Amino acid sequence: MEYGSIEREIRVDATPEVVYEVVSRPEHLRQWWPDEAEFQPVPGATGVISFGDNATPDPHVEPLTVVEADPPRRFSFRWVYDAASAATPTNSLLVTFDLVPSGAGTLLRLTETGFRERGWEAAVLEEHYRDHVNGWDHFLPRLVTYVARLVAIS
Numbered sequence: 248m249e250y251g252s253i254e255r256e257i258r259v260d261a262t263p264e265v266v267y268e269v270v271s272r273p274e275h276l277r278q279w280w281p282d283e284a285e286f287q288p289v290p291g292a293t294g295v296i297s298f299g300d301n302a303t304p305d306p307h308v309e310p311l312t313v314v315e316a317d318p319p320r321r322f323s324f325r326w327v328y329d330a331a332s333a334a335t336p337t338n339s340l341l342v343t344f345d346l347v348p349s350g351a352g353t354l355l356r357l358t359e360t361g362f363r364e365r366g367w368e369a370a371v372l373e374e375h376y377r378d379h380v381n382g383w384d385h386f387l388p389r390l391v392t393y394v395a396r397l398v399a400i401s
Contacts, residue, residue, distance in 0.1 A: 250362050250363065250372050250376040251360065252358060252362070253358070253380055254356070255356070255357045255384075255387055256355065258349060258352055258391075259353045259354075260395060261352060261398050262319070262348075262351075262352075263319035264318070265398065266355060267346055269390060269397070270322050271344075273285060273286060275393070279392070279393040283296065283306075286311055286324075289316055290315060291313065292312070295330075309326050310328060311324050311325070311326045312333070312334040320346055321343065324342055325340065325341050326340055326342065327361075337364050337366070339365075340360065340362065340365070341359065341360050342358070342359045343357070343358045344356070345358070355387075355390075359379060362376050362379075
C-alpha cells in the first residue's frame with residue numbers, strides 16, 4: 248500500500264460558496280470535524296484545532312497554518328507539526344479542499360499529502376496514514392450532513 252496521500256471526493260448539495268464557508272471557518276468546522284478550532288481563514292494565519300471535549304482530560308491539540316484561501320474554490324492548511332516550529336513541506340501534512348461546481352451542488356475533493364515527507368519510520372507512517380484515512384472517512388459524511396442541516400434552515 249502507498250502511504251503518500253489520501254484523496255477523497257464527495258458530493259455536497261450546496262453551492263461552492265456555502266461549502267467553502269463550512270471547510271474554512273472555525274464556527275462551521277466545529278460542527279463536523281474538530282471539537283475546537285481557533286484560526287483566521289487567511290493565508291499565513293496560524294491557530295489550533297483540538298479533538299476532545301470538556302469531559303476529555305487531555306484533548307489532542309494540533310497546530311494549524313492556513314496556506315491558501317481562495318473562495319469559493321480552494322482552502323488548504325498545514326497541520327500535524329511541532330507547535331514550536333513553523334509548518335513546512337517536510338514537517339507537516341497539507342490538507343487541500345478543492346470545490347468544483349456540480350449542477351446545483353459542489354464536488355468536494357479532499358487531498359492530504361506529506362506523509363512520506365515527514366520521514367517517519369515505516370510503522371509510524373502507516374499508523375498516521377491509517378488514522379487519517381479512518382478520520383476522513385468518518386468526518387466527511389458528517390460535513391455533508393451538517394451542510395444539509397445548514398441549507399435547510401437558511
